[in-house]
Amino acid sequence: MGKGGDKAGNADIQKTYTWDEIRKHHSRDDQWIVIEGEVFDVSRWSRIHPGGSKVISHYAGQDASNVFGAFHKPQDLQKVRKYMKPILIGRVAPDQMNIADIDKDFKELKQRAVKMNLFKPSYFFFFMQFAMIMALQTIAYLNFIYNGVHWYTFIVTTLLWGTAQAQGGWLQHDFGHISVFDNTNLNRWVQRIFTGAFKGGSGLWWNHMHNQHHAKPNVMDKDPDVRIEMLFVVGDKMPLKVAEKKSYILPYNWQHKYFPLIGPPLLFPVYFQLTIARYFWQRKNTMKVEIFLFSLYYISLCYIFVPIIGILGTLLFYELTRVIESSWFTWVAQSNHIPMTIDQDLERPWVPLQMHATRNLQKSPFNDWFTGHLNFQIEHHLFPTMPRHNLYKIKPYVKELCLKHGIDYQEVSLSRAFKDILSSLRHSGELWFDAYYNLHDKHD
Template identity: 40%
Template sequence: MTFEEKPEGNGSLVDENQLDLSAKHQANGKPGASGRAKLPARQEANTKSGLPRKSLSTYTWQEIQRHNQETDQWLVINRKVYDVTGWADRHPGGRLVLNHCAGEDTTDVFRAMHPDPDIVRLYLKPLLIGELAPEEPNQERNKNSQLVEDFQELRRTLETMNMFSANLRFFFLHLAQAQGSFLQHDMGHLSIFKKSKWNRLMQIFLMGHLKYGKNKIKFINYEKQHLYFCTVGAALLMPVYFNLDSIRAMYCRRYWEDIAWVSSFYIRYFITFGPFYGIFGTLVLIYLVKLLESPWIAYVTQVSHIPMKMNTEENQDWFSSQVLATCNVEQSFFNDWFTGHLNFQIEHHLFPTMPRHNYHKVAPLVKSLCAKHGLPYVNKPILKAFGDIIRALKKSAALWMDAYYSHPET
């Protein structure tokens, strides 16, 4: 599978009919962009003058890495350079992920998060401003190019093996078992929305972000945050935090179709149970179910996130960053069923568009690649994984409180 751009139309950088992204994107049944994409000045000039594609500017990594600010963002995908500064606010996955990747090679991130590259090309074409100079490597020089190439070869192998094809029977059975929360979790990965969610969740529980802790130290006793997580945090994660956060995100991003689907759920719920329990009783029933569900999904998802190292400053390749930031829970019949196959969080992060029923098949290949390049492949018993959440929260709070009171001016 390749994502390289090809000359089209009259040979200009962007054909006129390619600029109307909204209409074409909506024709494919996907959320459309709000209006036409705004071209960067350099590219707009090239388009108007009808310059041929071969006249695209070339850039070095040193030049590209300077464009890594919120108001100036360049990305590299398959050696093509894109200016996404004006597009960031309309990015369906949010501005955050583009901010994080600015000035870097994002080929593997792009392939991981976009299941249909043909649609995404409609957005990329107007943003294209150049390409890497011929003498430049595919990735920044501080990255392990051999590891990146090995991972890309692994992905091509998995595509050949049809590991990204879903077994509809598997998901139908999970729906029958009322495990819709895991489907919501999967869709969160596809939209990159989960990154925003987890980042804001980490702002509530202190995991090393000094500025967030200083802002909230007057309201939260971080020395007891592990107790908050066990009692209030896990219980209210789904019925309060995620519900309100999802509604806020849908409204702010004008996802009217999603709002309609959510509204239909509550309408159907009240039609079904309202005659028996009344309006108040039906509301209590909805949130009682979510209250029972919440600790379960909180522990199942956070065993692979809270105890692991998360660093937003290091410029790591996609494979390394995902392997180091998460861990697996040992495979067993019970663990697979209890977690909905989300015990394979390493594979889930590396291949978020891969159906969960295939993770156990690709896990040995991922583990082998980790061993080849000296990366830890963490696989824990489920009870130890649960305990590590509490230990990690206690350790983070103790380290931060010591630093805060020792150096309150920092």
């Protein structure tokens, strides 16, 4: 049949396709997706998709109805669909339209959430988050000004600034999920400014990486958060896959011991900085604004602290605050995902896909603050544009949905979650060890 792009945009398109035909179109230059029974040729359009080309390519040849609904605010869905008319090429054949019961129930749950105004942000809540971050940074600076530069004031200022950066990470996460303002473009621009100028990061890079994670969480070769086999193997499948390559990189059977030393503390200062630099270089012709915002943070940091603690002191201060932020983020983020199922893309419906990859941490005032409300990871993954202060309100209904369909709803304490990271890494490392040396012995 070839690509249907030549016929795209015709309002009276009657062309129908079987799933066998749709699934053929999943290559880099030939991608079709299905949304609410309609077939779209996104081969060219994916390259300019605001959420990144990878998000769409991960669903090439598949039904993307739920991920499309999850990534756009409810009030924006109709407007976005209008922009997609030029790439509409037909519909799924009527006899091929089999909507899972759980998808129907989830759609009803989302409609309930809309009626409950759970997608409506509280500007006061987010203002207080911003005020807290600014207060922490101001107190950190004034600690040097009024108490002088001593080893103990250096430690206090570093802890305060590192805490501000960690909390700023949760706030930029809110902007990135377009959940702070009603206007999507305002969220995007504020995220770029805040992430660049206040955190020394990149909003566009973050969207590129994080949207893939939400689209296919814990799916090997699609979720960038589990593309870590150079340092770690996770889950039950990746260790065997890496062992089959017979390339001994690290002693993964010890990974539960070296993870705390090189995983959390080095993620931001090393890996993220390198990937941001590569992202800028690969897109250097369109990154001028992003690089300018990114540079503002480092210029302001030097302007504030070099006169007080010197160049070497500022460099040490910067690296230590990055380590604090990195460790904070990594332990929280991985506690929700590493102990869960990690597998190839099985094209699961939206709810089972998210539930197999996520779990919650128990609610408490400290956990809410410490995790940026990502202790409600399940609800956040099901409804990524829902403001975090409303996630607890939808939780009872999500549990009812899971109970109805026999899906395990997992929730653990914060301490248990951290222990599970290490036990999961140990289990995966042992799987690799057994598989690698069994294969090695056979060939010897």
